[in-house]
Amino acid sequence: MIAKKLGVNSVLWLVILFVILSGCRSGALEYDLIYEGDRLVLNAYVFNKGVIARLTRSNHPQLPLPASFSLAVPGRVWLCDADGVIIAELEDRGDGDFELDMSLATGTGYILKASSDGFDPVVSDVVAIPEPANPLTVNFRGFDPNNNxxxxxxxxxxDIPNRKDIYFWEGHALKNGRKGDFILGYFFNEIGPQCGFYSLFYPDDCFEGQPFQFDCYIERRNMPPNNDSLRIEFGTVHPDYLKYVKSTELTGDLEQIFSEPRPLLSNVNGGYGIVLTKNVTYYDFKL
Amino acid sequence: MKRYPFLRLYIFAITILASLPFASAQIRRISGIISDEAGGEALPSATVLVVEDGSGTTANLYGHYQITVSASKPVTLVYSYVGYSPYTLELPAGGADTSIHIALKSWELSTVEVSAARERAAIGVVAIPVSRLRAVPVLLGEADLFKALTLLPGISSGVEGSTGLLVRGGSADQNLVLLDGSVVYNTSHLFGFVSVFQPSAIKDIQVIKGGFPARYGGRLSSVVNVTMKDGNTKAHRREATLGLINSSLTLEGPLGKNSSYLLAGRLAHSALLSLATLPAYNNGDYLIFAGMYDFNGKLNFQLRNGGKLFISAYSGDDMWGTKRKETDNRGTTLLGWGNKTASVRYIQNYSPALFGQTMLNFNDFTYWVNIQARSNRDGLLSMRVASRIRELTARQWFSWTASPTHYLHFGMEASTPVFRPNATQVRRDKILVDDFTSPGDTVRAFSGAVFVEDEWTPAANWKIHVGLRAALYRVAAQNYPSLEPRLSVEYKLPDNQRIQAGYSRMTQFVHLLTSGGAGLPNDIWIPATTRIPPQQSDQIHVGWAKDYQGFSLTVEAFAKQLYQQTELTQGASFVLNGNTDWESLVESGGKGRVYGLEWLLNKQEGRWNGWLAYTLSWNNRQFANINQGKPYPFRYDRRHDLSLTALYRVSSRLKLSSNFVYQTGHAITLPGFVQETLWGSFRRVYPTKNNQRMPAYHRLDLSANYEYLTRKKRMALLTFGAYNIYGHPNAFFVDSSGVPVTFDRVTLFRFIPSFSYTVRW
Structure with a gap:
């Protein structure tokens, strides 16, 4: 009678329910994602000295990558004019890498086409190489007296006035004529706050038509005898370059909290990938 | 007076309207205030029924009613309010227009148990009284009126941690939440677990979902009218609550004759939350800490000229954050937001036919994020993003019984909102290195509106509510006029049945941008500007309701078309962009389409009572530059939303309550494939927006309330509650990582027991 008054049956029912449902606790989730099937991925630079391209395929997001950690596929890649007429075929360097050494004109429209057996062919949008930058002056100041x-x-x-430019730079060790590791560091204070949060790309918004200087450094371990030369690649990039850089971000913890996933910029039709343009000058120095 | 011709015209108009006689001398007009006998509180939405012809009216937010009755024969008026004993008044034949104030006796205080007044099934309106909403299971040891509202059809909340109500597929910004007439922009505390409205300070809450009266405008989806208590005019009363998370104190009492005060404060003891996550923090995971406070104050003056003056204020702030330490790095993220409102209202019953209210409201909403990262290499780097809105609004409303069949409401309002959506500063070792705020980031606007609406009763069974609102919004020399027709037609069927159909056009001059990644309350309010037009909606609804022996059943269908919707540009974030041109981060011109069905079965009487609510709905959005221009599910598109609330009175001292909630998981964006980037790294790619669903959300809450008298004869209330009693790990967000991608469910809280002790004296 007392039990009935207190509603013991209800309590018992709740305890049973609790025991059953507490088994649902789990941190992992199972999703069966919708996958459209493997497609060609064409990533490439078209620049004043030729074309560098890589041909890979997409992968199911829930399937592991191949043991080689490479999604490269065999195939062919062509450089075409804006009307789609083939100018040249890129040389296959193996493992999905393709290159073409050829002087290309600024302001001219180019298209890249690629094909591979078992995949739909892909064609890029028309892209154009941007105008070159003014020459770069490099001053080697020696070891930092405060940090040897x-x-x-x-x-x-x-900066060239009245023109919207986006600059980029890279500094690599040069070993036997081949590009080695990235060895030129930068001081965030010198670049970031002036022109946004980019270290290697920066628009001329904050120094339109003005001189611009930034300070870099090479760590002692990258100096001779470990390396003997430095190649600085400096030039202008198409605005899509910066958009692409932005679109590859959003992977850090903070971004996961504050943003939706950002779609990866693509200008390749029939598949995925990006074809970007830049106008680059090499500055080689003996260290 | 010569210097104020408008004021002269205003007084002249009031005089004329107040003295206009009816065409028929056979009619008399009765008006007055319906209040609580014990404390003197006015009773909003109390009803007056004329027994002879079945006609009736409902009191407004001030408990004020106006009704016309026959003067040629005796009439019987029945005054009622849920939880109170009805009062019957017999008026003899003859007599002139008059004011009659009625004080109702609370059912619980009645010495004789009589049948209390019942709620009437409402269509398009949520009218469950506060006393009943307070009885639903408590969260964190304290009843929450807003949380209780989400248990009703057509109203839901976002994920645990998001803020605000989602009404009929609208977003959280599309609710006009008014606290004593002042707009409240953010309604949530503590991850959205607690609303900003202290139950002990709130007298009435009313939600309009469809068939909007023309007096309300500025939001698309609902009007949530929250009225603070006026304060007890008869005796000093105190209520103190000690809970696990919050403690509160409410004081109220008379200030001279018929005037009163109310003071209510609430404070969170956030240390417990931090303690709960401390072990995880020591293992390299996040430490969560949170804090909040509320303060409500109100003064209510009865003036000698018969008018009433209300001065009320609210202030509430939140701060929560996470902290994490890794080998060389420490990161802290702090979020804070807060509302401050103030209102001065004057009401006057100029005659039995004319009631006026003058309101001056101010509100100030601030939201900020502070992100700090400290590393051995880079030192302390911090970024602060802040968003703020301030708004001053003046309103003048009148209600006029023009004839026995026409009850008119008309008025005007003007508002001067000032927005600063995005002020970003970056500091390195506390030294300002970048300030992305410019004077142009502050947007000053003006909005004004005039309205007229008519509650027309062409026949005994018909009630037609027709209105028109003309609004103007001006920003940066750009005018946005809008004309908003409103119509609601109700027909009474036999056997306590009613059908209703309505149409509303609504215009909204503010937008809310929510980063969809996680649903944290990092919402940014932005004004309509020259580049971002105001939102607009058209809604139609059809409903059927029936009252039967203590039960009521309501079924409603609705369809809503939304225009000029906004979203953050896909992948954009106000927090981390460092961009002064915030308008460039906004996709505007979006369309939305929502439609659905709502059922509410409500049992109001007996030891067992409660309600079963179910909503079936579809909710899509479409933007030219999002999702390749194709429609996609709105983030909170939930096909099924079911809640069952049961209240059981074991004895006069012990009451039990429970509610069960089940919702289809909301939409999220998950990767569609993996590809190599230009740099050779592997990247998850998200080709379509909101392409997947979170796991279904469900939980069961239980609570028990035990009332007793202390040795000092004070009324004490012990409340034991359990949130999510079976500990279901409802996903706060889905963390997708790695290649191949894996998914982890991040759960904020599972089982939360609570306890609170309240004493009233």
Whole structure:
């Protein structure tokens, strides 16, 4: 009678329910994602000195990558004019890498086409190489008196007025004529706050038509005898370059909290990937 | 007076309207205030029924009613309010227009148990009284009126941690939440677990979902009218609550004759939350900490000229954050938001036929994010993003019984909102290195509106509510006029049945941008600007309701078309972009389409009572530059939303309550494939928006309330509650990582027991 008054039956029912349903606790989730099937992925630079391209395929997001960690596929890649007429075929360097050494004109429209057995062919949008930058001045200042582990390098150039430019730079060790590791570091204070949060790409918004200088360094361990030369690649990139860089971001913890996943920029039709353009000058120095 | 011709015209108009006689001398007009006998509180939405012809009216938010009755024969008026004993008043034949104030006795205080007034099934309106909403299972040891509202059809909330109500497929910004007439922009505390409205300070809450009266505008999906208590005019009363998470104190009492005050404060003891996550923090996971407070104050003055003056204020702030330490790095993220509102309202019953209210409202909403990262290499780097809205609004409304069949409401309002959506500063070792805020980021606007609406009763069984609202919004020399027709037609069928159909056009001059990644309350309010037009909606609804022996059943169908919707540009974030041109981050011109069916079965009487609510709905959005221009499910598109609330009175001292909620998981964006990037790394790619669903959300809450008298003869209430009693790990967000991608369900809270102790004296 007392039990009935207190509603013991209900309590018992709840305890049973609790026991059954508490078994649902789990951190992992199972999703059966919708996958459209493997497609060709064409990533390439078209620049004033030729074309560098890589041909791979997409992969089911829930399937592991091949043991080789490469999604490269055999195939062919062509450089075409804006009307789709083939200019040249890129040389197959193996493992999905293709290259073409050829002087290409700025302002001219180009298209890349690629094909591979078992995949739909892909065609890029028309892309154009941007105008070149003014020459870069590089000043080797020697080891930092406050930190003898860093060798200071200053770079400067003058922005071309009345033109929207986005600059990029890279500094690599040069070994036996081949590009080696990235060895030129940068001081965030010198670049980031002035022109946004990009380290290697920056628009001329904050120095339109003005001289611009930024300070870099090479760590002692990258100096001779470990390396003997430095190649600085400096130039302008098409605005899509920056958009693409942005679209590849959003992987950090903060971004996961505050943003929706960002779609990866693509200008390749029939598949995925990106064809970007830049106008680059090489500056080689003996260290 | 010569210097104020408008004021002269205004007084002249009031005088004329107040003294206009009816064409027929056979009619008399009765008006007055319906209030609570014990505390003197006015009773909003109390009803007056004329027994002879079945006609009736409903009191407004101030408990004020106006009704016309026959003067040639005796009439019987029945005054009622849920939870109170009805009061019957017999008026003899003859007599002139008059004011009659009625004080109802609470059913619980009645010495004789009589049948209390019942709720009437409402269509398009949620009218469950606060006393009943307070009885549903408590969360964190304290009843929550907003949480209780989400248990009703057509109203839901976002994920655990998101803020606000989602009404009929609308987003959280599309609710006009008014606290004593002042707009409240953010209604949630503590991850959205607690609303900003202290139950002990709230007298009435009313939600209009469809068939909007023309007096309301500025939001698309609902009007949530929250009225603070006026304060007890008869005696000093205190209520103190000690809970696990919050403690509160409410004081109220008389200030001279018929005037009163109310003071209510609430404070969270957030240390417990931090303690709960401390072990995880020590293992390299997040430490979560949170805090909040509320303060409500109100003064209510009865003036000598018969008018009433209300001065009320609210202030509430939240702060929560996470902290994580890794080998060389420490990261802290802090979010804070807060509302401050103030209102001055003057009401006057100029005559039995004319009631006026003058309102001056101010509100201030601030939201901020502070992200700090400290590493051995880079030192302390911090970014602060802040968003703020301030708004001053003046309103003048009148209600006029023009004839026995026409009850008119008309008025005007003007508002001067000032927005600063995005102010970003970056500091390195506390030294300002970048300020992305410019004077142009502050947007000053003006909005004004005039409205007229008529509650027309062409025949005994018909009630037609027709209105028109003309609004103007001006920003940066750009005018956005809008004309908003409103119509609601109700027909009474035999056997306590009613059908209703309605149409509303609504215009909204603000937008809310929500980053969809996780649903944290990092919402940014932005104004309509020259580049971002105001939102608009057209809604139609059809409903049927029946009352039967203590039960009521309501079935409603609705369809809503939304225009000029906004979204953050896909992948954009206000927090981390460092961009002064915030308008460039907004996709505007979107369309939305929502339609659905709602059922509510409500049992109001007996030891067992409660309600069963179910909503079936579809909710899509479409933007030219999102999802390749194709329609996609709105984030909170939930096909099924079911809730069952049961209340059981074991004895006069012990009451048990429970509610069960089941919702289809909301939409999320998950990767469609993996590809190599230009740099050779592997990247998950998200080709379509909101292409997957979160796991279904469900939980069961239980609570028990035990009332007793203390030795000092004070009324004490012990409340034991359990949120999500079977500990279902409802996903707060889905963390997808790695290649191949794996999915982890991140759950905020599972089982939360609670306890609170309340004493009233």
């Amino acid at each position: 582990n860093t060798f200071l390098v200053d770079m400067a150039f003058v």
